[in-house]
Amino acid sequence: MFAGWGSWVARLRWSVLATAIVAVTAAGVWGLGVFGQLSEGGYNDPGAESSRAADAVRQELGARGGDLIAVYRPLTGTIDDAALGKRIEAKLGSLPRSAVSQTDGYWPGHNKQYASADGRSAVAVITLAGEDDGAKLSSYRDISDSLGVPGTSLQLAGGAPLQDASASRSTDDLAFAEAISLPIVLVLLLFIFGSLVAASLPVLVGGCAVLGSLGVLHAIAAHHDVNSFAVNVASLLGLGMAIDYGLFMVGRFREELEAGHAPAEAVSRTVATAGRTVLFSASLLMIALAGLLLFPQGFLKSLAYGGLAAVALAALLSLTLLPALLAVLGPRINKLPVRLPRRNRSSMWAKLAGVVLRRPVLIALPILAGLLVLAAPVRGVHFGENDERVLPAGDPARQAIETLKTDFPALSSSGVLVVLHGEHGAAPSTSGAAAFEARIAKVPGVTAVTPAGTGGAVVTWTATLTATDPFSDTARDAVHAIRDLRPPLDAELLVGGTTARNIDSLTAIGDRLPLMVALLAGATLILMFLAFGSVLLPIKAVLMSALSLSATFGILVWIFQDGHGAGLLKVTPAPLEAGIVVLMAAVVFGLSTDYEVFLLSRMVEARTHGATTAEAITTGLSRTGRVISAAALLLIVVTGAFALSSVTTMRFVGIGMITALFLDATVVRMLLVPAVLKLMGDAAWWAPGPLKRLQQRAGLAETDLPNSAPGLSTPGPSTPGRSTPAVSAGPVLSAPAVSAGPAVSAAPAVSGGPAHATPALSGGRHAAPTSATAGLTPSFQPATPLPARPSWDYSPHPTGPSSGLPIAGSAPSPGFPHPTSGLPAIGFAPTPDFPHRASGLPTANTGLPGAGSGLPCAGNGPSTPGSGPSAPGSGLPSAGSGPSTPRSGLPSAGSGLPRAGSDLPSAGSAPMPQMPFAGSAPQPRTPRVVLDQQPPDGPRQLDAPPARWALPPGPDTAVPPGNDTTRELGRIRGDETDSSVVFRLPGMAGPGPRPDPAS
Numbered sequence: 001m002f003a004g005w006g007s008w009v010a011r012l013r014w015s016v017l018a019t020a021i022v023a024v025t026a027a028g029v030w031g032l033g034v035f036g037q038l039s040e041g042g043y044n045d046p047g048a049e050s051s052r053a054a055d056a057v058r059q060e061l062g063a064r065g066g067d068l069i070a071v072y073r074p075l076t077g078t079i080d081d082a083a084l085g086k087r088i089e090a091k092l093g094s095l096p097r098s099a100v101s102q103t104d105g106y107w108p109g110h111n112k113q114y115a116s117a118d119g120r121s122a123v124a125v126i127t128l129a130g131e132d133d134g135a136k137l138s139s140y141r142d143i144s145d146s147l148g149v150p151g152t153s154l155q156l157a158g159g160a161p162l163q164d165a166s167a168s169r170s171t172d173d174l175a176f177a178e179a180i181s182l183p184i185v186l187v188l189l190l191f192i193f194g195s196l197v198a199a200s201l202p203v204l205v206g207g208c209a210v211l212g213s214l215g216v217l218h219a220i221a222a223h224h225d226v227n228s229f230a231v232n233v234a235s236l237l238g239l240g241m242a243i244d245y246g247l248f249m250v251g252r253f254r255e256e257l258e259a260g261h262a263p264a265e266a267v268s269r270t271v272a273t274a275g276r277t278v279l280f281s282a283s284l285l286m287i288a289l290a291g292l293l294l295f296p297q298g299f300l301k302s303l304a305y306g307g308l309a310a311v312a313l314a315a316l317l318s319l320t321l322l323p324a325l326l327a328v329l330g331p332r333i334n335k336l337p338v339r340l341p342r343r344n345r346s347s348m349w350a351k352l353a354g355v356v357l358r359r360p361v362l363i364a365l366p367i368l369a370g371l372l373v374l375a376a377p378v379r380g381v382h383f384g385e386n387d388e389r390v391l392p393a394g395d396p397a398r399q400a401i402e403t404l405k406t407d408f409p410a411l412s413s414s415g416v417l418v419v420l421h422g423e424h425g426a427a428p429s430t431s432g433a434a435a436f437e438a439r440i441a442k443v444p445g446v447t448a449v450t451p452a453g454t455g456g457a458v459v460t461w462t463a464t465l466t467a468t469d470p471f472s473d474t475a476r477d478a479v480h481a482i483r484d485l486r487p488p489l490d491a492e493l494l495v496g497g498t499t500a501r502n503i504d505s506l507t508a509i510g511d512r513l514p515l516m517v518a519l520l521a522g523a524t525l526i527l528m529f530l531a532f533g534s535v536l537l538p539i540k541a542v543l544m545s546a547l548s549l550s551a552t553f554g555i556l557v558w559i560f561q562d563g564h565g566a567g568l569l570k571v572t573p574a575p576l577e578a579g580i581v582v583l584m585a586a587v588v589f590g591l592s593t594d595y596e597v598f599l600l601s602r603m604v605e606a607r608t609h610g611a612t613t614a615e616a617i618t619t620g621l622s623r624t625g626r627v628i629s630a631a632a633l634l635l636i637v638v639t640g641a642f643a644l645s646s647v648t649t650m651r652f653v654g655i656g657m658i659t660a661l662f663l664d665a666t667v668v669r670m671l672l673v674p675a676v677l678k679l680m681g682d683a684a685w686w687a688p689g690p691l692k693r694l695q696q697r698a699g700l701a702e703t704d705l706p707n708s709a710p711g712l713s714t715p716g717p718s719t720p721g722r723s724t725p726a727v728s729a730g731p732v733l734s735a736p737a738v739s740a741g742p743a744v745s746a747a748p749a750v751s752g753g754p755a756h757a758t759p760a761l762s763g764g765r766h767a768a769p770t771s772a773t774a775g776l777t778p779s780f781q782p783a784t785p786l787p788a789r790p791s792w793d794y795s796p797h798p799t800g801p802s803s804g805l806p807i808a809g810s811a812p813s814p815g816f817p818h819p820t821s822g823l824p825a826i827g828f829a830p831t832p833d834f835p836h837r838a839s840g841l842p843t844a845n846t847g848l849p850g851a852g853s854g855l856p857c858a859g860n861g862p863s864t865p866g867s868g869p870s871a872p873g874s875g876l877p878s879a880g881s882g883p884s885t886p887r888s889g890l891p892s893a894g895s896g897l898p899r900a901g902s903d904l905p906s907a908g909s910a911p912m913p914q915m916p917f918a919g920s921a922p923q924p925r926t927p928r929v930v931l932d933q934q935p936p937d938g939p940r941q942l943d944a945p946p947a948r949w950a951l952p953p954g955p956d957t958a959v960p961p962g963n964d965t966t967r968e969l970g971r972i973r974g975d976e977t978d979s980s981v982v983f984r985l986p987g988m989a990g991p992g993p994r995p996d997p998a999s
Helices: 002-011 011-038 047-060 082-093 133-146 159-193 196-221 229-258 263-294 298-319 321-334 345-358 360-380 396-407 431-442 473-483 498-534 536-561 578-608 613-644 648-685 691-700
Strands: 066-076 100-105 122-128 152-158 415-424 446-455 458-465 491-497 929-932 970-974 980-983
Touching: 002 011, 002 263, 002 321, 011 196, 011 321, 047 415, 047 446, 047 491, 047 498, 066 159, 066 396, 082 613, 100 415, 122 133, 133 159, 152 159, 152 196, 152 396, 152 691, 159 196, 159 229, 159 263, 159 396, 159 613, 159 648, 196 229, 196 298, 229 263, 229 298, 229 321, 229 578, 229 613, 229 648, 263 298, 263 321, 263 498, 263 578, 263 980, 298 321, 298 578, 321 498, 345 360, 345 613, 345 648, 345 691, 360 536, 360 648, 360 970, 415 431, 415 446, 415 498, 431 458, 458 473, 473 491, 473 498, 498 578, 498 970, 578 613, 578 648, 613 648, 691 929
Parallel strands: none
Antiparallel strands: 066 122, 066 152, 100 122, 415 458, 415 491, 446 458, 929 970, 970 980
16 A cells, blocks of 8 residues: 555656645645734633633623733822823723723722732723634734833733733744754754755755644634644644654665665655654654543644644655655755765664663663653642743743732732622622622631622622632632632522632543543554554553653653752743643653654564564664664754743743653663563564454555555466466565565566566666556566676685675575575575475575576576476576577576676675675675666666676567667666676667776
C-alpha cells in the first residue's frame, strides 16, 4: 500500500507538487485572518456550577462590569475634586456604544466601594460590548487608547487588558521564536545532511504545514471559539513535526539513492519504509491530541484543533509534497554540498549498544531510580489557571491587576460570586437573603461580604477571602464551605468566581482524564501491535512513555511551582495551569511513542529476518540512534525557542519540551529501552498465535520492501521441472541487501525466455515505464564484445572463506553463517532459514548463480537437458563450461569476465581492501558494489570509473521490432574504489572510448 502510494506520487510528481503548493498558499493567505477571530477565554466548564452562576447573573441583571476596570489616580488634589470628576465623566460618556455597553464607578455618585481605602484613587468599571471573549477583546482594543484623562495617571485592569497583553506578547514571542529557531534548524540540517538542498526540504515542508494549519484554524474559528494559544501550538507542532518527518524521509531517500535505485524507485521505497513509520507516528500523536476533545473546556478543544491540524498537515505533506519534491530533485538533492569531516557514527551507536547489552541491569536500575526521583515533586502539584503572573513583572497590565488586588479587593478576581436564584422566577425573600448573607460572613476564610446586585430572580454578593491567591488551599476550602451552606427553601445556591471556576475545571478534567488515558494507552497498544506483532513491546512502550512523562512534570513542578531557578528564568512561581499540563501530557506522550516507533521498527525488522535479540537491538540502535538524536535536537531548537518568551505559559511549554525530549531521546530510548529489551530476551517479540495471525491479516507490518512500482515485478518463465527463485529483498530497515539486480528486491528473473521479450526493469537512476513492460520477460541483449582482462591497482587483502567479508548478494547482518566461511553464500537472502546450495540460489566461492535457478552455475560444467544450471534453449551457458556457445548470448567463465581473485572480488576472495562483493548490502564506512541502471538518455556514471565494458552479442538476441529505446541494464560500482562494470542493452549508443584501466 505504501509503496504503491509512493510510486503514484513519483509518477504524478508535477501534478502533486502543483496541487500542494496552490492549496497551501491559498490556505495560508486566507488563514492570516484567523488572528482577528481568536479569543483568550475557554478555561471554564460550560456546564459547571460556576458557569451557571455567571449565566444567571447575566440573564437577570444583564452584563456586569469587570471586563475593564480603569484605575484613576489624581496627580494633584483628591478623587473628590469636582473638576476632575467632570472630566472623567465626560471621558466615560464619550466612549462609543458599539464598544461599551455599561459604565459604573466612583463618579458621579461617589460610591465608596469604588474608592481605595486611602482615598487616593478610584475606579470606573466598564462593561464591554460583545457576546464572547473575542468580541469583548476587540471592543477593548477599540477604546484602550481613549481612556486617559489629563491630570491623572491611568491603569487598566481586568480580564480584557490581561487577555490583550497575553495575546500580544504571545504573538510577538512566536514570531521571535521562529526567527531564531528556523536559521538554527537550517544550519543543523546542513550539518546533518551535508547538502543545502537536502537541508532546506524539511524546513520548507514545516513552513507549509504551519500555513496550512492557519487556514484550518480560520475555518474552525468561524463556528467555534478558538483560543489564541492554538496558533502557538499549531506553529510549534507543525514546524517541529514536519522537520522531524522530513529528516526521516530525506535521509531514507538519500540512502536508497546511494544503494543504486532510480529516483522514482527510491521514492517508492522511502514511502514504503520511512513514510509508513511517519504515518504510524503521526497517527499516535493525533490520537493523543484528540484526547483533548474529551474535555468540556473550550481552551483544551482549541489546543486540540491547532495540534491536530498541524500534525495532520505535517504528515500529509510529508507523504505528498515531500516525495514529489524528492522525485523531481533525484540525485540533485545532494547539490550545494558542504564538506564536513566524516565519522563512523553507526559504529559509535553500535558500541553504545554493546555496552548496554553487556550490563543491562547496571544500566537500567540507576536510570529507573533517577527518573523516579525526578518525578517525585509531582506528588505536591497544585493547579490553577492563567492570571497576571503569566506576564513579566514590569508589564502594565500585571501592575494594574496587582494594584486592584491591593487597593480594591472586592473588585479583584479573587472574590467569590455568591448567587441565590429564586425558584419559579421569583426573587428570594428579603429576610431569607439577609439571613443567608450573615451565614456567608461566618465562613472561615471570608473577610467581608459585599452586595453585588439584586434584580429579577437573583440576589448576588461578593465574598472577599483572606487568601490573596485564589488558587490556594485556603481559598478552595472557603468555596467548598460556602457551597455546603443550606440555601433558603425558595432559592438555589450557585457559587462562581475565579476559585470556584478553577475547582470546577479541575473536577471536569479529573472526571475525563481516565478516558483520555484509556484512549492513549489503548490506541498505542493496538497500533503498535499491528505494526510490530508483539504483545509486550506496546506495553513496554506505554510504561516507558509514562515514566518519561512523570519525570518531565516533576522537573516542571520543581521549577514553575516550587520556584527553584525561577529567578534565573524570570518567572513567578504559581500553580500550574491545568489545561497546559494536559496539553503537555498529550504531546510528550505522543512524541515519546514517536521515537519508540522509529527505534523499534528497525529492531523488529531485523528480528523478522532472523537476527537474535541482541543483534536486533544493535541494528536498531545503530541505524536509528543518530536519526532520533538529530530529530530530538531539531525539535528542541524549535520548541526551545519558546523558552525565550516573556509569557510564562509559552516558557513552560518550551522548557517542558526541552526536558522531555532530552530525557526521552537520550536516557530512555538510547539506554533504558535497549537494556529492558535485553532483559526481556526473546519474550519481547512474542504474541499468541491467534493474535499473530490477526496482525498478519491486517497487512500493516509490511516488512518486505516493494519489488518495484506496481506492475513491474514480472519473473520470467521457468523451465518445467525447475524453479526460478526470487532474489530476496533483505531486511527492510536494518540494511538494504543489494543483490544481483538493478533493484534490491526487483532483480529481473533472467532466464532463457523468448528473445523478443521487452525488459521490465526497475530501480536505477530513473524509473522505467510501467504499463508497457508489465508481464514481459527481461533478457540480456549484449551489443559489443568484452575487452581483455584489465589490471587493477589495489593493495592485497586476505582471501579465502574466512576473510571476514560478506559474499555476493548477502546482507551485512551478523548471525547468518555460511557452513564454512561464517558468512552467507552468494545470493542468500538474510532470512531465518537459508536455502541449501542446491536450492536454486547461488553458492559460495563462485560469484555465479546456483543450480536450478535459471542462471549459469559456476563449476558445474556444460548444462544437460532438464538438469544443471541451464536447460537447452535457455540462452544462458553454465559458468566454467568454456567459451560461450552459439546459443548462450553471454560469455562464459574464462572469456574475459573478471574472475574470482583477479579484477573484481568474488565470493571467498577479496583483492580490494575492505570491499564487500557484488550485491552485498552497504555497511557503515565500507565500500560496496552496487548493481544499478542508467538513464535512457545515455550512460551516466558516478565517481568516474576507470574502465567500462559491454557484453558481446549472441546469435539469438535480436532486438524486438520497434524497440529502439531500451536502456542500459546496470553497472557494478565500488563507491570508494571507482571500479565499474557496465552492461548494455540493445538500441543504446556505445559507451565511447574506454579509459585506460590503470588511470
